[in-house]
Amino acid sequence: MAALKKNEEEKGIKYEVQLTAAAMPSVDTVRDLFAASSKDAKPLQLGSNPIFGTCIVDLEEKPVKSGGDAESLLQDALKASPNAEEAVLLQLVVKQIKRPSSTTTDVSLSAMQLLFVKERGDYLAALHDKDAKLLPVPLFKDAVGGNSCTLVVAAVSGGDAVGETNILKNVLRLRKVKNSPSRSGNLTRFVEFTKEQERKC
Structure with missing residues (x-):
């Protein structure tokens, strides 16, 4: 800001x-x-x-x-x-x-x-696996493996060793995902691309 x-x-x-x-x-x-x-x-x-x-x-x-x-x-x-x-x-x-x-x-x-995701290690796993039973996959498709810059942060207290180990394990899995390059967001290029796709139809 x-x-x-x-x-x-x-x-x-x-x-x-x-x-x-x-x-x-x-x-x-x-x-x-x-x-x-x-x-x-x-x-x-x-x-x-x-x-x-x-x-x-x-x-x-x-x-x-x-x-x-x-x-x-x-x-x-x-x-x-x-x-x-x-x-x-x-x-x-x-x-x-x-x-x-x-x-x-x-x-x-x-x-x-x-x-x-609070204490939900399973939600982190669902993000990685794109599990539609736990989360709305389209909402996160760009964040995990898509064309976004993504950062995963986990805060653990040491109070629940089993739960926090699960969280950290899934954070590591997410960190290994390679995203594709970000889009420029250039509206002119987007319009040109759309027109080109229309011509192909």
Whole structure:
């Protein structure tokens, strides 16, 4: 957030950041953790964005203006999901707007997913194995073996040796997955590619 703010002040690059948060009590249900009715599960609905891929749709978005905002919203989301069996997914979308001249505007979009699996070593295994019985596979296909930059972090306390060994074993499996190069996200190239594919049909 500090880098975005600095770029705005020094280079005039405007930015907007939106955050959504969802708990996933089952493979096909979701709870919107920022909605007033966050206790109510609803059917999971997935959508696809040509820039950043598959995402959960129909979630309340919260604007993020600072690192403090992001931390506060993260804490609110995790407090709204006290169940250790629920995975929590946060998606942060960053839009940067640059005006290199009076007649052109460059817009850059990027997204980051944060997945909290809590004490679920089996969820980490399901991510690796793309197990549709435990998780909505399309939502994570780019993160594991796809074209995203992915980081796996595990925090263990030493309180449950068996459970934490399982978590660490599955973290190691995920770390060995090789992702393909990231897409540029260049909208012009995307449009050209789409037109080329249409001509082939």
